[in-house]
Amino acid sequence: xxxxxxxxxxxxxDRERVATRLQEASGEGxxxxxxxxxxxxxxxxATYVDELSVLTRDLPEPTPPRPSRFPVPLRVHAVVVAVLxxxxxxxxxxxxxxxxxxxxxxxWLGVSLVAHAAVRARGRVVPY
Numbered sequence: 001x002x003x004x005x006x007x008x009x010x011x012x013x014d015r016e017r018v019a020t021r022l023q024e025a026s027g028e029g030x031x032x033x034x035x036x037x038x039x040x041x042x043x044x045x046a047t048y049v050d051e052l053s054v055l056t057r058d059l060p061e062p063t064p065p066r067p068s069r070f071p072v073p074l075r076v077h078a079v080v081v082a083v084l085x086x087x088x089x090x091x092x093x094x095x096x097x098x099x100x101x102x103x104x105x106x107x108w109l110g111v112s113l114v115a116h117a118a119v120r121a122r123g124r125v126v127p128y
Contacts, residue, residue, distance in 0.1 A: 007048045018043045018052045025059050077116050081109045 019040055026036035039055045046052050070078075088102035 007050060010046050010049045010052055014049060014052055015043055015046060018046075018055055021056050021059065021062060024062065025056075030059060071120065074117055074120055077113055081113050084109055 022031065022036055022039050022043060025031045026033065031039065043052060043055055046055075085102075085106055088105055092100060092102050
């Protein structure tokens with residue numbers, strides 16, 4: 001039996017991560033179709049992690065995606081506020097009231113949106 005090696009064996013997640021990076025590099029035009037195919041075949045055939053690192057050594061590190069300034073929950077909240085505001089204003093226009101009564105609910109809808117944005121900006125919210 002051979003002596004134990006100090007090399008770390010590659011797992012399926014390691015191979016998939018490298019394959020994804022190679023596909024992205026091919027899509028960016030950094031690798032030709034032939035190079036991408038050869039490297040993908042080598043990635044799926046790799047046994048050790050150091051064999052995988054050789055395949056992406058000449059590629060730049062992927063840039064992490066920038067977090068959205070307006071995450072989905074905040075955008076949904078803004079859409080709800082906009083729809084409710086439009087409905088309140090339409091109701092006012094139809095009612096023929098002399099006093100613009102939607103100003104009070106519109107104010108509180110705006111406050112709720114600003115408070116939501118402030119809480120998310122502080123980072124004290126569980127990401128969903």
